[in-house]
Amino acid sequence: MTRRNDLDWLRVIAFALLVVYHVGMYYVSWDWHVKSPAASIAPEPFMLLTGPWRMSLLFLISGVATAYMLKTRADGLMRRRSRQLLWPLLFGMLIVVPPQAYYQVVEQLPGGYTESYWAFYGKYLSAYNGFCDADGCLRLPTWNHLWFLPYLWCYTALAWLLWRLLPAAALGGLRAAVGDALTGWRALWLPVLLLALARLLLVTRFEQSHALVDDWYNHAQYGSVFLIGFLAAFSTAFWESLQRLRWPALLAAAGCYAVMIYSWYFAGYNDNNPPPLSLRLWLRGAWAVDQWCAIAALLGFAYRWRDADSPLLRYLTLAVFPLYILHQTVIVVLAHQLKPLHIPPGREAALLIVATFALCLGAYELIKRSALLRPLFGLRPRSAGTDAGRGTDSARSDSVYLDR
Numbered sequence: 001m002t003r004r005n006d007l008d009w010l011r012v013i014a015f016a017l018l019v020v021y022h023v024g025m026y027y028v029s030w031d032w033h034v035k036s037p038a039a040s041i042a043p044e045p046f047m048l049l050t051g052p053w054r055m056s057l058l059f060l061i062s063g064v065a066t067a068y069m070l071k072t073r074a075d076g077l078m079r080r081r082s083r084q085l086l087w088p089l090l091f092g093m094l095i096v097v098p099p100q101a102y103y104q105v106v107e108q109l110p111g112g113y114t115e116s117y118w119a120f121y122g123k124y125l126s127a128y129n130g131f132c133d134a135d136g137c138l139r140l141p142t143w144n145h146l147w148f149l150p151y152l153w154c155y156t157a158l159a160w161l162l163w164r165l166l167p168a169a170a171l172g173g174l175r176a177a178v179g180d181a182l183t184g185w186r187a188l189w190l191p192v193l194l195l196a197l198a199r200l201l202l203v204t205r206f207e208q209s210h211a212l213v214d215d216w217y218n219h220a221q222y223g224s225v226f227l228i229g230f231l232a233a234f235s236t237a238f239w240e241s242l243q244r245l246r247w248p249a250l251l252a253a254a255g256c257y258a259v260m261i262y263s264w265y266f267a268g269y270n271d272n273n274p275p276p277l278s279l280r281l282w283l284r285g286a287w288a289v290d291q292w293c294a295i296a297a298l299l300g301f302a303y304r305w306r307d308a309d310s311p312l313l314r315y316l317t318l319a320v321f322p323l324y325i326l327h328q329t330v331i332v333v334l335a336h337q338l339k340p341l342h343i344p345p346g347r348e349a350a351l352l353i354v355a356t357f358a359l360c361l362g363a364y365e366l367i368k369r370s371a372l373l374r375p376l377f378g379l380r381p382r383s384a385g386t387d388a389g390r391g392t393d394s395a396r397s398d399s400v401y402l403d404r
Contacts (some may be wrong), residue, residue: 001284003306003307003309004064004068004306005065005305005306005307005308005309005313006035006299006302006303006304006305006306006308007061007065007302007306008313008317009302009308009313009319010057010060010061010298010299010302011317012059012313012316012317013318014054014057014058014321015058015323015324016054016320016357017054017311018324018327019053019327019331019353019356019357020353020362021047021050021051022145022327022328022331023331023349023352023353024043024046024047024349025047025173026039026331026335026350026352027039027040027043027345028040028041028043028044028047028351029041029044030401031135032042033103033107033144033332034103034104034107034332034335035098035107035108035334036335036345037127037206037339038345038350040055041265041270044265045261047261048257048261049106049257052257052287052290052291052294052296053253053290053291053292053347054147055222056221056222056225057225057298058148058296059151059152059155059222059223059225059226059229059326060152060225060226060228060229060363061229061294062117062152062155062156062226062229063155063159063227063228063229063230063233063396064227064229064230064233064243065227066155066156066159066160066229066230066231067159067229067230067231067233067306068233070159070160070163071234073164077156077160078156078160081156083375084158084378085149085150085153085378086149086150086153086378087378088142088146088149088321088325088377088378089146089149089150089153089246089374090143091141091142091376091377092143092149092325093142093146094125096142096146096325096326096329097118097123097141097142097145097146097329098120098124098141098144099329099333100139100144100328100329100330101120101138101142101144101396102117102120102121102124102146103332103336104138104332104335105131105138106336107336108133109131111131113131123140124140124141125141126141126359127141128140130250132178132213134145136144139166139211143210145210145327145328146325147212148209148324150212151212151218151219151222152226154212155226156222157220158223159226159227159230159314162230164257169362171276174231175231175232175233175234175235178228178231178232178235178237179231179232179234179237179238180235182228182232182235182237182238182241183237183238184241185236185242185245186241187238187239187241187242187245188245188248188249188252188292188293188296189375191224191225191228191292191296192288192289192291192293193293194224195224195225195288195291195292196285196288196289197226198220198221198288199217199221199284199285199288200218200285202216202217202220204219205217206218211394221291225292225295228315234290238297239303240303241306242296242299242300242303243300243301243303244300246296246299246300246301247298247299248298249287249293249294249296249300250293250294250297250301252289252290252293253289253290253293253294255395256286256287256289256290256293257285257290258281258287259286260287260290263275263279263282263283263347264283272356318364318368318384319361320381320396321366321377321378321379322360322363322364322367322368322377322378323357323360323361325377325378326359326360326363327356330355330356330359331352331356332358334352334355334356335352335382338352347384357399360374364377367379373402381385
């Protein structure tokens with residue numbers, strides 16, 4: 001067995017981009033937990049560079065990882081995934097996420113909020129429903145940025161059910177059919193068609209709530225790419241098609257990104273002055289092309305590095321999950337505390353990015369040495385085969401293996 005190091009690298013990069021994206025959320029006009037006094041629409045085109053595809057890429061990689069885990073260590077998969085995903089989710093909701101909600105109330109509650117954090121925390125645990133403004137009431141307790149964990153657990157459970165309920169020959173035939181269908185140019189346009197239909201039919205009907213039970217557009221897009229990864233994981237033709245088409249995919253993604261930016265930000269449209277329906281429909285299609293073709297290009301370019309392992313990759317693959325759990329709370333707390341210093345936005349954003357990575361990686365160094373904290377951040381318990389100093393835990397989160 002050898003690792004799919006290309007997918008490990010892409011997973012690390014996608015989570016790193018998530019840190020940059022969430023720092024950016026502090027400076028754009030879109031709603032977020034805390035906002036910079038200098039927030040404007042100016043950074044929004046840069047935010048949309050990764051917005052359509054970043055989370056979809058993570059779900060696709062997780063689908064591939066699930067396929068290999070069922071092939072290599074199927075026994076106890078749901079027990080392991082529940083431990084890896086649900087314990088961090090519960091711990092995150094109880095300990096990591098509440099400061100985000102607290103500072104959101106402090107900054108955005110009409111009339112202000114002056115009670116202590118511990119007074120707020122008591123209301124948080126009691127599911128208090130009185131923090132309201134014109135847009136509605138804050139739902140407590142909440143998982144905020146940790147929504148990825150319950151979604152991934154549910155999609156993993158569906159894949160596990162397919163594996164358990166379908167005869168091996170039937171599942172193998174389904175994988176073969178998907179692999180054949182996603183060969184050549186079909187590896188680009190079939191997923192684009194699927195994602196375009198989801199966006200055209202569902203995006204205006206179902207607000208992206210990240211609340212799991214009513215989030216049908218997100219399930220349509222993220223569940224679809226997870227299943228593509230799960231079913232096409234073993235198809236050499238699929239991966240080689242993406243490698244051959246990486247340049248056309250990149251050009252298509254870049255072109256659609258340019259169309260979206262020009263048609264919205266440079267054509268004078270905004271939320272108060274939306275474009276006509278016909279243009280909106282075309283933009284939804286362009287979003288789907290950008291979404292999949294960017295993923296296809298990244299997978300295609302990275303495929304040649306599938307054997308490129310390194311000590312740095314082994315370290316980061318373990319560190320990235322604790323970083324994901326901690327990063328948004330670190331950003332929110334730092335951003336709020338830095339406000340009185342009136343640092344110019346560019347310098348402040350750079351400081352937030354560097355400080356977030358430094359604090360989260362420093363926290364990981366403590367977490368990996370603690371038998372109590374390791375499972376709460378998705379890491380395996382310490383064992384004789386775990387080298388905490390070098391990050392060589394044999395079960396990297398969402399690690400991906402490939403038969404030679």
